Amino acid sequence: MRSTLAALALLTGVAGAQAQTQTEVVLQYPFPELFADTHKKIAEEFAKVRPDIKVTMRAPYESYEDATQRVLREAVTNQVPDVTFQGLNRIRVLVDKNIPAPLDGYIAAEKDFDKQGFHQAMYDIGNTNGKVYALPFAISLPVVYVNTDLAKKAGADIDNLPTTWDGLFDLAKKIRATTPGANGMTYAWDITGNWLWQAPVFARGGTMLNADETKVAFNGPEGQAAIRTIARVVTDGGMPNFDQPASRAAFAAGKTGIHITSTSDLNKITQMIGDKFVLKTHTFPEVIAPNGRLPAGGNVVMITAKDKAKRDASWEVVKFWTGPKGAAIMAETTGYMPPNKVANDTYLKDFYVKNPNNYTAVKQLPLLTKWYAFPGDNGLKITDVLKDHLNSIISGARTKEPDAVLADMTADVQKLLPKSVGAAK
Structure with a gap:
């Protein structure tokens, strides 16, 4: 009996330690009628590979305008989510208020990032004042x-x-x-x-x-x-x-x-x-x-967390959401297109064969530029x-x-x- 109780106590302690080391990342996105199922499925896949990071989703923004206005208000009282999805033409106004974190350091630290489908055109979309503040998630042309x-x-x-x-x-x-x-x-x-x-x-x-x-x-x-x-x-x-x-x-x-x-x-x-x-x-x-x-129309993802540990965990979230797996899920569940090359060339190869109308925009990916603000x-x-x-x-x-x-x-x-x-x- 004692050995059983001891084993249970040990397991409880391990579970408690794991819970304590799990970092929570709060995420918020717009247009639930388009993206609710998308983010739910990506979060489920992310949890399988990063159980150390807990993604909590706030009630979605109604629109791009609502998303920007709420973040601007929340920044005043330090209540912004850790990760926010915004319209591509809203990057500038948030950067002007020093709200999102630059991503250049994270990008530079990644090894073989291009093999994960990331490329210069993706960085250019989220570039303001010479720094990358956002990565594109759902793209339209x-x-x-x-x-x-x-x-x-x-x-x-x-x-x-x-x-x-x-x-x-x-x-x-x-x-x-x-x-x-x-x-x-x-x-x-x-x-x-x-x-x-x-x-x-x-x-x-x-x-x-x-x-x-x-x-x-x-x-x-x-x-x-x-x-x-x-x-x-x-x-x-x-x-x-x-x-x-x-x-x-x-x-x-x-x-x-x-x-x-x-x-x-x-x-x-x-x-x-x-x-x-x-x-x-x-x-x-x-x-x-x-x-x-x-x-490029659509939306980007930004890191708005201030704490370093939260920022580091948020980068893992951003990387997965815009990476091959997350991007493929987004394409399969919406009418948008992923800018990630591996998602398009590998994960979605059969999808585009069966849905050639979706591939038209993909052919235009090399032409991407910023939606001007x-x-x-x-x-x-x-x-x-x-x-x-x-x-x-x-x-x-x-x-x-x-x-x-x-x-x-x-x-x-x-x-x-x-x-x-x-x-x-």
């Missing part, structure tokens, strides 16, 4: 969605879809001609953060501001081409005055031939289509070498100003004067840059 039934009726070769804007607009016109009442093309111009304004500018090698952020730069040749293209979506593509949900619904209902939006919409649109028609995705047109890029306290206001000007084109109010709209956009944004910046000429 702009792609072209095609209703192959309408495209075939218009005479298109589905295996060789147009790769230029002129080609797409020509197909859109043919779709309108062969299917009366159909929209030739729609464009999700109002996606948050001016994402599909930045895309055609970046695709030609342009930028939002100049190198030292003292002056608007989207009014150059790249921006001129971009805004004229958006105007052509209305004039040549026949796009009605639609916002993003209306464009999505019309395409899924079979009333639009070509729809340009985020790859993150793929699962949702596929489900909405059902068996109404066959969908095919296609790469974003005219990403011009050598400097053409596409802004404007500097200063007026950064979010600038986003609204740009959206209002783009709306004047889509609504028909100023569709025929895109160059004038661009000039007004330029002037209005310049006024809203920080005084020390915007005053520069």
